[in-house]
Amino acid sequence: MADLLKRELESLRERCAGRVVTKDDIDYDAMRSVWNGAVDHRPAVIVRCGGPGDVSAAVRFAREEGLEISVRGGGHGVGGAAVTSGGLMLDLGPLRHVEVYPRARRAVCGGGATWADVDAATQAYGLATPGATVSHTGIGGHTLGGGLGWLTRRHGLTADNLESADLVLASGEYVHASARDHPELFWAIRGGGGNFGVVTSFAYRLHPVGPAVHVSLLFWEAERGAEAVQVIDEAVRDLPRHVGVLAAFGMSAPPAPYVPEEHRLRPGHAIVVAGFASPEQHEAVVSPIRAALAPLFEFGAAMPYTRLQSFLDESAPWGVLADERAVDLPRLTPGAIATLCEHAGRKRSPLSFMPAFHLGGAFSAVGEEETAFGGSRAPHYTVSIVAMAPSPDGLSADRDWAHAAWEALLPYADGTGTYVNFITEPDEDRVRASYGREKHARLAAVKAVYDPDNTFHLNANITPGG
Numbered sequence: 001m002a003d004l005l006k007r008e009l010e011s012l013r014e015r016c017a018g019r020v021v022t023k024d025d026i027d028y029d030a031m032r033s034v035w036n037g038a039v040d041h042r043p044a045v046i047v048r049c050g051g052p053g054d055v056s057a058a059v060r061f062a063r064e065e066g067l068e069i070s071v072r073g074g075g076h077g078v079g080g081a082a083v084t085s086g087g088l089m090l091d092l093g094p095l096r097h098v099e100v101y102p103r104a105r106r107a108v109c110g111g112g113a114t115w116a117d118v119d120a121a122t123q124a125y126g127l128a129t130p131g132a133t134v135s136h137t138g139i140g141g142h143t144l145g146g147g148l149g150w151l152t153r154r155h156g157l158t159a160d161n162l163e164s165a166d167l168v169l170a171s172g173e174y175v176h177a178s179a180r181d182h183p184e185l186f187w188a189i190r191g192g193g194g195n196f197g198v199v200t201s202f203a204y205r206l207h208p209v210g211p212a213v214h215v216s217l218l219f220w221e222a223e224r225g226a227e228a229v230q231v232i233d234e235a236v237r238d239l240p241r242h243v244g245v246l247a248a249f250g251m252s253a254p255p256a257p258y259v260p261e262e263h264r265l266r267p268g269h270a271i272v273v274a275g276f277a278s279p280e281q282h283e284a285v286v287s288p289i290r291a292a293l294a295p296l297f298e299f300g301a302a303m304p305y306t307r308l309q310s311f312l313d314e315s316a317p318w319g320v321l322a323d324e325r326a327v328d329l330p331r332l333t334p335g336a337i338a339t340l341c342e343h344a345g346r347k348r349s350p351l352s353f354m355p356a357f358h359l360g361g362a363f364s365a366v367g368e369e370e371t372a373f374g375g376s377r378a379p380h381y382t383v384s385i386v387a388m389a390p391s392p393d394g395l396s397a398d399r400d401w402a403h404a405a406w407e408a409l410l411p412y413a414d415g416t417g418t419y420v421n422f423i424t425e426p427d428e429d430r431v432r433a434s435y436g437r438e439k440h441a442r443l444a445a446v447k448a449v450y451d452p453d454n455t456f457h458l459n460a461n462i463t464p465g466g
């Protein structure tokens, strides 16, 4: 294979405008690295795709040479599916352009852009589309799997705001997918992941947002865990759409000046409320939570929307070693609360925690069949159990913690699987459970049309079906 590649690499270089990187290049290790430092996959060749032409040429080349293909957007998939071992990695990193059309409230963004790229460009016009809660996350994998963020209760998933996309198919051909062009493909890429082709550009609907938004973080120590989780659960039930909310179970108190010294880095439970309306409307949401159970400490500020989007960046630094499990819970029963509290206290690394999105509002106003999103549209929690540590030993301990906590929470799940972007090892059973029988069959039929040989299989894979 290596000899063949040496000969054939010349032809790949002639066909692509972007760089072709192999293990002989000094920056090979940097180019194959992703957010999760525990991923150590070694592609035979990396193509730094400068445009759709490079993507098409590289896909055709890989198929001619029998090389496995992986697609790297922002490199945040925790399982590392973006990096093939021994095959060809399409690195969309150079495709980061963002064009904003403020009058049409539309942004056209390169398939390798990050949310920091998109938010900076759209906020220049006071506009935004729902993105991830960590700004260095790629828009590619995030959008294709669905996309949860601070604006999801107000404007739905990222995928709900996708107007169209340009793709390179497994055949190397280009297609434009929208409600009018290739409508089944357009349905499938709004939740069905990277199964159907390589998206070189996404066009999003934009909404007026900010520029200032209101953020409150309320934290309770582990000793009052059950009470605190119950208060959080009651608070999220009837929230207005103008707030986004994220619970952080088992979060370690930050070493910040507003945290009493003896509590810094000790685990507890927090709720973060992001308010997109007036300061008074924000306070009307936060004050009943504070009144129900006085927090150990609280952080509150008005900040630019772009700052909110990077508010959690430091909690998930690039290169940390990570693993993840996730579960959807329809509600927090007393049993689920006791289980959350019991396991939250057992983690070792201050970085590990259980972020939980409470989904509802505009998210639940979209019909179950309107998009391919894997998971229910009924209001529910998507709880991710994230092990993060700076060392292999630390990861090993908290990986066991995450797996044990996940298994203990499964009896409280609604049986519909979970959000595919939070599945680190997407085996067939888990993928089927997320989509449900009918949606999975429809996705398999679309896959059979657009990728009949399962060329794009390093993902939450849908095998082509009839």
Ligand SMILES: Cc1cc2nc3c(=O)[nH]c(=O)nc-3n(C[C@H](O)[C@H](O)[C@H](O)COP(=O)(O)OP(=O)(O)OC[C@H]3O[C@@H](n4cnc5c(N)ncnc54)[C@H](O)[C@@H]3O)c2cc1C
Residues within 6 Å of the ligand: 034, 035, 071, 072, 073, 074, 075, 076, 077, 078, 080, 081, 082, 083, 092, 111, 112, 131, 132, 133, 134, 137, 138, 139, 140, 141, 142, 143, 144, 145, 146, 147, 148, 149, 193, 194, 195, 197, 198, 199, 200, 316, 421, 422, 458, 459
């Ligand atoms: C620190 C961190 C924070 C996160 N926060 C959130 C959050 O707030 N909300 C949320 O919903 N999720 C969140 N996630 C999960 C995130 O949505 C997924 O990991 C997503 O896959 C990341 O996309 P990416 O392009 O960066 O990933 P990559 O690892 O580059 O890609 C993952 C997969 O997506 C596919 N893919 C990526 N780009 C393309 C493309 N252009 N065309 C075709 N296929 C493509 C490929 O199959 C690839 O294997 C977070 C993850 C991390 C690590």
